Amino acid sequence: MKLEQAIQSTKFKNETHKAGLNILYTAWWLKTSFSQALKEYGLTHEQYNVLRILKGKNPEQMCVRDIACRMIEKSSNVPRIVDRLEIKKLVKRSVSSFDKRETMIQLTAAGLLLLEVTTKKADELFDNQLCVTDEEAKQLNELLEKLRQKEA
Amino acid sequence: MKLEQAIQSTKFKNETHKAGLNILYTAWWLKTSFSQALKEYGLTHEQYNVLRILKGKNPEQMCVRDIACRMIEKSSNVPRIVDRLEIKKLVKRSVSSFDKRETMIQLTAAGLLLLEVTTKKADELFDNQLCVTDEEAKQLNELLEKLRQKEA
DNA sequence: ATAATTTAGATGTATGTACATGTATTAGTA
DNA sequence: TACTAATACATGTACATACATCTAAATTAT
Numbered sequence: 621m622k623l624e625q626a627i628q629s630t631k632f633k634n635e636t637h638k639a640g641l642n643i644l645y646t647a648w649w650l651k652t653s654f655s656q657a658l659k660e661y662g663l664t665h666e667q668y669n670v671l672r673i674l675k676g677k678n679p680e681q682m683c684v685r686d687i688a689c690r691m692i693e694k695s696s697n698v699p700r701i702v703d704r705l706e707i708k709k710l711v712k713r714s715v716s717s718f719d720k721r722e723t724m725i726q727l728t729a730a731g732l733l734l735l736e737v738t739t740k741k742a743d744e745l746f747d748n749q750l751c752v753t754d755e756e757a758k759q760l761n762e763l764l765e766k767l768r769q770k771e772a
Numbered sequence: 773m774k775l776e777q778a779i780q781s782t783k784f785k786n787e788t789h790k791a792g793l794n795i796l797y798t799a800w801w802l803k804t805s806f807s808q809a810l811k812e813y814g815l816t817h818e819q820y821n822v823l824r825i826l827k828g829k830n831p832e833q834m835c836v837r838d839i840a841c842r843m844i845e846k847s848s849n850v851p852r853i854v855d856r857l858e859i860k861k862l863v864k865r866s867v868s869s870f871d872k873r874e875t876m877i878q879l880t881a882a883g884l885l886l887l888e889v890t891t892k893k894a895d896e897l898f899d900n901q902l903c904v905t906d907e908e909a910k911q912l913n914e915l916l917e918k919l920r921q922k923e924a
Numbered sequence: 925a926t927a928a929t930t931t932a933g934a935t936g937t938a939t940g941t942a943c944a945t946g947t948a949t950t951a952g953t954a
Numbered sequence: 955t956a957c958t959a960a961t962a963c964a965t966g967t968a969c970a971t972a973c974a975t976c977t978a979a980a981t982t983a984t
Contacts, residue, residue, distance in 0.1 A: 635909035647799030
């Protein structure tokens with residue numbers, strides 16, 4: 621669907637302005653599809669993201685700060701997301717013996733298992749839903765990184 | 773900043789997968805910059821979006837449903853956003869005489885004024901922060917719309 | 925004309941974001 | 955060593971999203 625249809629608007633200040641809205645809309649669409657796919661497993665996409673980050677170091681633990689700086693949305697409140705994962709017994713919290721201020725998070729066996737199943741689903745979604753060739757994806761990545769040039 | 777730095781990750785399944793994450797990250801970055809710029813006016817970017825939509829029809833009123841279908845994030849809860857705009861006297865609610873189920877929303881003079889000021893800021897942000905040429909923006913728009921081809 | 929269905933929007937709840945503040949612990953300094 | 959500053963995380967609040975449910979009004983079917 622063209623952006624014009626999606627947000628019922630035809631007047632854009634210029635192509636760059638339209639691109640900004642297009643990115644916001646595409647991100648919303650992608651998040652929604654993703655959340656939909658994870659729903660039957662009782663996970664939100666933020667919770668999935670935290671599990672996926674933990675997997676990267678598994679079976680090592682990670683502290684909250686290390687998880688936070690790997691999140692896509694930097695302002696995510698990781699302690700709160702971990703709360704919910706802990707209730708579902710997908711992760712375990714413990715105080716770091718190295719630095720008692722740090723809370724170490726570790727995947728449980730259940731968490732690892734659920735992650736493996738959902739990762740398959742998530743990868744399928746990306747492969748099936750995102751209709752660009754490898755070459756186009758590369759181009760898209762370059763354009764997005766150029767666009768963000770003035771990132772603080 | 774490269775995506776790899778931003779989310780401290782170098783392993784992507786493929787370029788398309790990376791593009792998906794890149795879109796999500798870019799959208800977060802854009803939203804954050806935007807919210808920052810609106811902050812001194814006491815507006816969130818969702819509230820701004822609703823005001824902007826209302827301006828499109830001003831001085832005509834719009835019903836909640838018509839606003840909702842123009843929102844970038846389709847699952848936005850428009851009545852609640854309107855609640856907050858109403859408290860700030862930026863919009864006015866009234867029952868439609870045409871169909872009493874409908875709530876009609878109209879910009880107040882204060883809303884219109886605030887919108888004009890913030891629109892300038894918002895446009896500046898888009899122009900200054902998004903570092904792509906017109907040609908690149910066009911390409912980006914084409915790629916995003918191709919990517920979303922399988923949109924439901 | 926009356927009953928059943930659909931629609932519009934308000935509202936409740938769980939989750940998440942954005943940001944401020946509180947508390948414990950560690951690091952740095954006089 | 956004692957005092958101060960910084961850090962890690964938990965937690966409170968306002969706003970937003972995602973989705974379910976409720977109420978009133980309009981539409982459709984019988």
